[in-house]
Amino acid sequence: MTGPDDPHWRWEFRCEDFVYARLADAQTAAEQLPAGDARDAELNRIDSLYLIADQHNIWIDARGRSHAACVTCTATAGVPCTTMCGLARLWRNHPDYQPGWNDSIDNPRNRGNVYDSYKQRTTIYQQRKAELDAFYDRFDLEQVDGGERWRCKACGAYGETWKPMPGVYDYPHAIGTAPHRHPTCTPILENTEPTT
Structure with a gap:
C-alpha cells in the first residue's frame, strides 16, 4: 500500500470493495422478500458468498501495510486473489465490474491453462483419483531407505528410489515416472508342469 496521495492508492482493494458492495445490495434485496x-434460501446463499469472501480479504497489518496476500492464500496467488476475482465475476454485467479481473476467462485471446482446467468441471480429488487408480492398478509404491519407488505388480521391476526434499511440494515422484519408465512389461510366469 502506498498512500492517499498516490492516484493508484488502494487499487488492489477495488475488487474486494466491489464484491462486498454487491453482496450488501443482494442482502438488502433478500431481506425485502x-x-x-x-x-431463507437466498439469505443462506448470500451468507455462503460472504463466508468465501471473508477468507480471501487482503491481509493488512496494524501499520496499514498490505501483505499482497489474502488471509488464506500465499503472495504468489496475486492481488486480489483468484477467489475474490472469481466472486466479482458473479456480477460481470455490473458497470463497476473490471473485465481485467478475470481476463484469462473473459478475454478469448488470453484463455489458457486456467480456462482449460476449470472448463473440465472436475475437482482436484477427481483428477488425483483417476491418476492414482491408474497407478495402483499396475504398481505398488514402496518405502525404501527413507525414500520411495514404484514396483510393477506384474513383473516385479522397480524404479529408482526417490527421496522427497523437505519443505518442497510433495508430489510422489514414483507415481509420475512409473508409467513412462515402464510402459509395458512381461508378467512373471509361475513354474507349472506341462499338462497332457
Missing part, C-alpha cells in the same frame, strides 16, 4: 423458504 416475504418471509419463507425462498427468503
Whole structure:
C-alpha cells in the first residue's frame, strides 16, 4: 500500500470493495422478500458468498501495510486473489465490474491453462483419483531407505528410489515416472508342469 496521495492508492482493494458492495445490495434485496423458504434460501446463499469472501480479504497489518496476500492464500496467488476475482465475476454485467479481473476467462485471446482446467468441471480429488487408480492398478509404491519407488505388480521391476526434499511440494515422484519408465512389461510366469 502506498498512500492517499498516490492516484493508484488502494487499487488492489477495488475488487474486494466491489464484491462486498454487491453482496450488501443482494442482502438488502433478500431481506425485502416475504418471509419463507425462498427468503431463507437466498439469505443462506448470500451468507455462503460472504463466508468465501471473508477468507480471501487482503491481509493488512496494524501499520496499514498490505501483505499482497489474502488471509488464506500465499503472495504468489496475486492481488486480489483468484477467489475474490472469481466472486466479482458473479456480477460481470455490473458497470463497476473490471473485465481485467478475470481476463484469462473473459478475454478469448488470453484463455489458457486456467480456462482449460476449470472448463473440465472436475475437482482436484477427481483428477488425483483417476491418476492414482491408474497407478495402483499396475504398481505398488514402496518405502525404501527413507525414500520411495514404484514396483510393477506384474513383473516385479522397480524404479529408482526417490527421496522427497523437505519443505518442497510433495508430489510422489514414483507415481509420475512409473508409467513412462515402464510402459509395458512381461508378467512373471509361475513354474507349472506341462499338462497332457
